[in-house]
Amino acid sequence: MATIRDVAKRAGVSVATVSRVLNETGYVHADTKAAVKKAIEELNYKPNYVARSLYQKSSRLIGLILPDITNPFFPELARAVEDVAHQYGYTVVLCNSDGDLEKEKHYLDVLTQNHADGLIVTTNRQNNLNYINLNIPVVALDRPLHESIPEVCADHYGGGKMATEYLIRRGCNFIAHVRGPGQLSPADERCRGFVNAAEKAGVPFYIVESQFDITISEQKVSELLDTYPRIDGIFAGNDLIAVAAVKVALKRGISIPEELQVIGFDGIPLSACFYPSITTIVQPIYEMGQCATKLLIQLITNQGVTAKKHCLPVKLVERETTKRMG
Template identity: 50%
Template sequence: MVTIRDVAKYANVSVATVSRVLNNKGQVSEETKRNVREAIEHLKYRPNLVARTLYKKTSSMIGLIVPDITNPFFPALARTVEDRARSYGYTVILCNTDGSTEKEADYISSLQQKGIDGIIISTNRSEADDFKDIDIPLVALDRIVNSEIPTVTAENKNGAIKATKHLIDVGCQKVVHIQGPRELATTNDRKDGFLEVVQEADIEHVVVEADFDIKVAEETAYQLLQEQTNIDGFFAGSDVIALGIIKAAHRLGLNIPEDLQIVGFDGIEMGKIFIPSLTTIEQPIYEMGALAVDLLSQQIEKKELDKHLYEFPINLVIGNTTKR
C-alpha cells in the first residue's frame, strides 16, 4: 500500500510538506504543491481517513437523514445534496428512517459516534427536544423543527393558496384537500393555505389526512369519491398523494380533468411522465438541497449564518390534470 512517505520520496520533499499540501495548511510554493499532487496522482495515494479524522477533528463526511427513500421527492433531494456536497469534498451518508423516530434517533447517535461533520435532516418528528443534545452542525431540510435549527424549505402556505385558487379558477365547486401527516409543520402550512382560500371563496370543501404514500392516498380518495359523488377537485398535500388520487379516479371510471381536477405539491419528475401529466406546485428541489449543504458547510467552518429560516418561492406548473 502506498504511504505518505512514498509520496514524499517521489516528490523529493519531506513528509511534513506532503501533510501541509494534503491539509492545505502552512506555506508551500505552488511548484511544490504541483509536484506533490502529481506524485499523489501517479502513485494513486489515498490518505488514511481515520487518521485524518483524529488529527483534523473532521471526517469529510456528512449525514443525510430522510423519512422515506421510496417517496420520489427524497431521492431527488438526496441527489442534489450529494452533488453539492462533492463540490465541498464531503461524502454523504444516506440514512432512511421509514418514518420511525426510533430509527432516526439511532442514526443520529451512530453518525455522531462515527465523527460525522454535520447532519442534514428531513424529519417526521414534531417534537424537537432530542435535537437539543446534538453537538454537531445541523440543518433541517423541507421540514421545520424549531427556530434554533437552520432550516431550508419552500413557501408552503403560498403554494397551497396558488393551488387552491387555480382549482377554483378552473371551475371546481367542491374541493378536497388530502393532507400529509398532521404533525408536520409543512403539512399544516399547506392545509392553512387551502382553508384560507376556500373559506374566503365560500367553496364547499373537505380536509382529510393520509400518509405520503400512493396506496394510502388511493384508498383514501377512492372512499371519498364513492361516498361524495359531487367532488370535482383535489388539492393533494404532495405529488405522491396526487398520483394516488389519479389511480382512484381511474378505478371509478372518472375522466381527468373533465370529471375531476387535481393539483399536487412538489414537482417530482414522476408527475411529469405520468398520464395525465400532473398540475403541481413545484418546489426548487435543487436549490433547496444545495443551500442546505451550503449552510451546513458554513457551520462546520464556524461561520455565522445570516438567518435561520430560508423559504424558497414556488411555481404553479400546469399539466393535464386541470383544465386550461
C-alpha cells in the same frame, strides 16, 4: 498498499512533512511540496481519512438524513445536496431513516462518531433534542427542527392556498383536500392554506388524512368518493396522492377534468409523465437542496448566516387534470 512512510522515503522528507502537505498545515517549501505530491502520485498513495479525521476532528463528510428515499421528492433533494457538497470538496453520506426515530438516532450517532462536519436533516419529529444538543452544525431541510436551527423550505401555506383558489376559479363547487400525515409541518401548512382559501370563498369542502403513498391514498380517495360522490375538485397533499386520486377516478369512469379536477403538490417528474399529466404546485426541489448545502458549509466554515429561515417560492404548473380557462 503504500504508506505515509513510503511516501516520505520516496520524496526524501520526514513523515511530518508529508503530513503537513496532506493536511495543508504549516509551511512547506514549494519544491518540497512538489516532491511529496509526485511521490504520492507515483506510489498511488491513498491517505487514511479515518486517521486524519480523528486528528483534525474533521472528515469532509456531510450527513444527509432523509425519511423515505422511495418518495421521488427526496432523491431530487439528495442530488442537489451531493452536487453542491462535491463542488466544495465534501462527501455526502445518505441515511434513509424510514421516518423511524430509533433508526434516525442510530444514524446520528454513527455520523457524529465518525466526525461528520455537519448534518442536513429532514425529519418527521420537530423539537428533537438529539439535534438541538449537537456540537456540529445542522440545517433542517423541508421541515423545521427547532427555532434555533436554520431551515430551508418551500412556501407550503402559499402553495396550498394557490392550489385551492385555482380549483375554485376553474368552477369547482365542492372540493376535498386529501392531505399528508397530521403533525407534519409541510402537510399542516398546505392544509391551512386550503382551509383559508375555501372558507374565504364560501365553498363547501372536506378533508381526508392520508400518507404520502400511492397505495394508501387510493384507499382513502376511494372511501372519499363513496361518501361524497358530488366532489368535483381534489387538492392532493403531494403528487403521489394526486396520482392515486386520478387512478381511482378513471377506474370508476369519472372523467378528468370534466367531472373531477385534481391538483397535486411537489412537481416531481412523475407528475408530468403520468397520463393524464397532473396539474401541480411545483416546489423548487433542487434549489432547496442547493440552498441547504451552501448554508451548512457557511456554518461549518464559521462564516455565519444572516437568516434562520429560507422559504423559497412555489409556482403552479397547468397540465391535463384541470380545466383550461376560456
